[in-house]
Amino acid sequence: xxxxxxxxxKFYDLDGTEILVKRGDDxxxxxxxxxxxxxxxxxxxxxxxxxxxxxxxxxxxxxGNPVSGPPADANQKMYPAPMSVDESSGVxxxxxxxxxxGRA
Numbered sequence: 001x002x003x004x005x006x007x008x009x010k011f012y013d014l015d016g017t018e019i020l021v022k023r024g025d026d027x028x029x030x031x032x033x034x035x036x037x038x039x040x041x042x043x044x045x046x047x048x049x050x051x052x053x054x055x056x057x058x059x060x061x062x063x064g065n066p067v068s069g070p071p072a073d074a075n076q077k078m079y080p081a082p083m084s085v086d087e088s089s090g091v092x093x094x095x096x097x098x099x100x101x102g103r104a
Contacts, residue, residue, distance in 0.1 A: 003028070003092070006062075008044035011094055019081045019094055020044060020051070024062060030081035030094055037070045042078065051078060 003009065003023040010033070011019045018033035018041070031051070035042045040055035050067065051060040058069035064078035071077075082095035 006046075006049060008046070013094070021083065021092060021094065022062060028083060028085050028092060029063065030083040031064050032079040032081055034079060035071065036076035036079060037074070 003021075005023055005025060008020050008022045011021060013019060019030055020033050020042070021028060021030045022044070031042075033042050034040075035053040035055065035058055037053065037058055038055060040053050040058075042051050042053045042058070042060065044050075045052050049062050051062075051064065052058070053060075053069070053071070056070045058071040059067040060071065060078050061067050064080065066072035066074075066076055084093050084095075085091070086093065
């Protein structure tokens, strides 16, 4: 209920890296918000149902595939973030790495 189909929510790993979790018709997918082109910040455009990187007008479809701009020219997909969903409880788990400075 908290994740309508077509929605994207932001979460943060232990280092503060933004993770974008999208719910599609086929379930959930998670992506790093770091653009594979030059490392700028990708965000979700709800009205267009696509991800956008403003640095060089990079566009990705709702599955993280490159559509236009430098990421499309280089065929660079968004970085997936490991995740799983517990179907019985509805809890979404995002795998995060240990902070760079050690344990929190």
